[in-house]
Every structure is written in C-alpha cells, then in structure tokens.
Amino acid sequence: MSNKILFVVQRPPYKSENPKLAITHAMSCYTADMHIDEEVEPTLAYVGDGVLNCIKDQKAEEIYGIVSTDQHLKIQLTGDMKILVCKEDMERLGIQEERLVDGRDLGADMDLNVVTFEEILKEMDEGCDHLMFF
C-alpha cells in the first residue's frame, strides 16, 4: 500500500516560490522509496488563484528565463500524476477548460481533472495520508 500525499496549491505562478515548490515536492515522491522502501503517491490540487498555474502556453521561459509551470505540469501528466483543478475557481476567473494545460503532445494519457471544490475537500479528507498546503 502506498502512502498518499496531497499537495494543495493556492497561489498563482511566479509571484512566489510556493507553486513551483509544490510541483517539485510532488515530483520527488517518485524517488522517496530510496529512503523508505515504500512508494509515495502524490496528488496535486489547484484551488483559489492557484488554478492560474494550469493555463497553457505560459511564456515564463521568454519573460523570466525559467521553466514554465505549464511545462512542469505537462511532464507530470506524462508520468500519470493525478492533478485536480477546482471548477468553481476556474469559473470565478473566467477560465474555460480548453485553456488548461494538456500533455497530449508529449504522449500523456491523462488530463487535468476539473473537479468541484467538494471533491477536493473529499480528497483532503479521505484521499490522502498527509496534506501539504503551498
């Protein structure tokens, strides 16, 4: 049985280090078994202004000289990481689903999961062993 950690991201990209740290910490779950001989399964959940991390075609490489958050997310989708995006917060910010990142061009089988906040709360309550807010 794997250990499950839910990483909740509530801040927009680039203005703070938190959203990027959430992704890198989630990615590192895949190598945690080097330390504990057990698998650690990450889930990322974007809520509040954090849903802005999930918009495709970010230009951070051009503007800030760093890897875009959408590139990180595409790669995680190719690795089948479960990524949740809050539906109500997308609606609040006027973001349509077609504006979200997808990793199909990299061969990903999974897409971001747009879910209600209630479903994210359920994930917090029942779907994870530990919860980390970024």
Next chain:
Amino acid sequence: MGTLTIGVFSSLIGSMNLDFAVKLSEAAADKGHNVNLWLSGNATILAQKGQKEFLDYSYLIEKIKSLQEKGVQVGACEACSEGRGIHAGDVIEDITFIGMDWYVAKAAKSDRVLHIGVE
C-alpha cells in the same frame, strides 16, 4: 511516542515561522517524540554556517545544535540552497543536505506532518 515531521519554508529574517518550527521541534523532542525538520525555500538560510548574532534578528544556530543533540534530524533542500548560493560546504555540520524526496519520505512515514509554507 510518535514521529512528527515539520516542513518550513519561511525565511529566518522577516518571519517568525522558523522560530516557531524550531521551538515546536524542541518541545516535541523533549517529550520523547521523533522529529524531522525540513528546511526548504527561504528557510534554507537557517542551514548556512557563519551566521552572526544580533539582538535585533532571530538567531537559531545554538538551538539547531541543541536539536541535533536531542536526536532531531534536520534536512535542508539541496536545490533551494544551491539556488540561493548556499553550497554543501556552507551548511552547518550534521544538517542533511539533500533532495525533496527526503522530506516526502519522512512525511509519508510520520504520524503527523506540519507543513508551514510561506506567508
């Protein structure tokens, strides 16, 4: 006794979160719990050697040494440190200079995780 893992991401200067995390680590260790303390993001500054004590700024080096004597394992994020110019040779002795997988592994095996992000 249980295992507590604390992840902290705030800077030593400009926030009281690190002070709180260190005090909580000490209290938990004094009660006999196993404690892991993870320094990531701006909190990696706490791992750096050569900090000078001023009365107007938090100074936690002696506390960190005391925590280590009590068995608290302290890890500092290698990437976050290197990105800030803090290299392995700059880090206080016995602080584990390591990747984020150390933290998530410790968290996964803990009874409780307290993750203190940036304000």
